[in-house]
Amino acid sequence: MKRIVVDKLIAAFPQYADFKLLALPDGWLGIVNELFCDLRDLQKLMPGHHPFDPDIQVVAVEWRQYQWPSHMLYVRPVWPQGDWTPEMSHRLVQVVGRFNQLAPQICEVCGQQSVGVLKYQDARRQQALCQTHTDARRSAE
Amino acid sequence: MKQEFIEFFAAEYPQWWHPNPVLKDFPEGWTAILAEFFHALDLLNSPVSQKKIWVSVYFDRSEIGPWTAYVSPVVRFKDWSSEDALHLIRVIEVINNAMSRTCEICGSFDGIPRLQPKPERILCEVHRHVD
Numbered sequence: 061m062k063r064i065v066v067d068k069l070i071a072a073f074p075q076y077a078d079f080k081l082l083a084l085p086d087g088w089l090g091i092v093n094e095l096f097c098d099l100r101d102l103q104k105l106m107p108g109h110h111p112f113d114p115d116i117q118v119v120a121v122e123w124r125q126y127q128w129p130s131h132m133l134y135v136r137p138v139w140p141q142g143d144w145t146p147e148m149s150h151r152l153v154q155v156v157g158r159f160n161q162l163a164p165q166i167c168e169v170c171g172q173q174s175v176g177v178l179k180y181q182d183a184r185r186q187q188a189l190c191q192t193h194t195d196a197r198r199s200a201e
Numbered sequence: 202m203k204q205e206f207i208e209f210f211a212a213e214y215p216q217w218w219h220p221n222p223v224l225k226d227f228p229e230g231w232t233a234i235l236a237e238f239f240h241a242l243d244l245l246n247s248p249v250s251q252k253k254i255w256v257s258v259y260f261d262r263s264e265i266g267p268w269t270a271y272v273s274p275v276v277r278f279k280d281w282s283s284e285d286a287l288h289l290i291r292v293i294e295v296i297n298n299a300m301s302r303t304c305e306i307c308g309s310f311d312g313i314p315r316l317q318p319k320p321e322r323i324l325c326e327v328h329r330h331v332d
Binding site: 120122124132133134135136137140144145146147149150152153154156157158160161 | 257259261269270271272273274275277278281282283284285286287289290291293294297
């Protein structure tokens with residue numbers, strides 16, 4: 061992701077965004093933004109939550125890079141376990157699972173639905189791309 | 202980690218052991234808490250249903266020393282109950298808490314961070330000056 065985009069994500073979601081996002085595909089901006097919104101909203105499920113409560117960090121986020129999928133999201137709870145409810149835990153599993161399921165289906169360049177995975181002949185990591193960017197990459201090879 | 206423990210974890214929990222090769226450097230004193238962690242994750246499987254790998258586990262060791270465990274759900278969401286999810290939260294918090302207070306050498310629960318020399322280690326009073 062471009063630095064200017066990551067800076068904006070860090071400004072919007074200081075509890076969850078950091079410069080490790082620079083390693084993520086540009087096309088993941090939309091789903092990453094959605095992910096961070098969902099993580100931020102987890103605290104609304106805490107008993108006693110008030111709408112004017114400040115944003116808190118509920119989980120720590122870690123990104124792992126693989127050959128495929130390109131990156132996978134891992135988390136660990138930061139907020140004390142005694143404050144986690146079954147509903148909140150369930151929602152976290154849903155949010156993380158959905159992200160890891162959807163991300164490989166997104167064009168890594170533009171964020172549109174991908175049509176497949178482009179495998180390069182050299183050591184470059186394979187990429188999920190939409191038709192437009194698949195054609196563009198193949199033309200460039 | 203002693204070879205016998207490496208072989209144990211590789212045989213009993215290959216789904217979490219092999220993707221984390223850093224675990225070969227896991228402190229000897231933490232062998233028990235690692236075994237408890239994997240066992241607790243395995244409890245997500247019901248005795249009567251087919252065994253599944255519910256989560257992917259990632260152990261991170263920072264450049265200055267501390268270890269941290271992270272998880273990522275692998276089984277589809279519809280198969281998770283809210284109790285399963287809460288169990289996962291508790292399990293991951295227990296291992297991370299344990300790694301912050303268990304002596305890396307003897308496994309006693311009164312370890313505290315020894316910040317110098319690097320790498321940082323969690324050691325009890327007895328073993329603080331060992332290495």
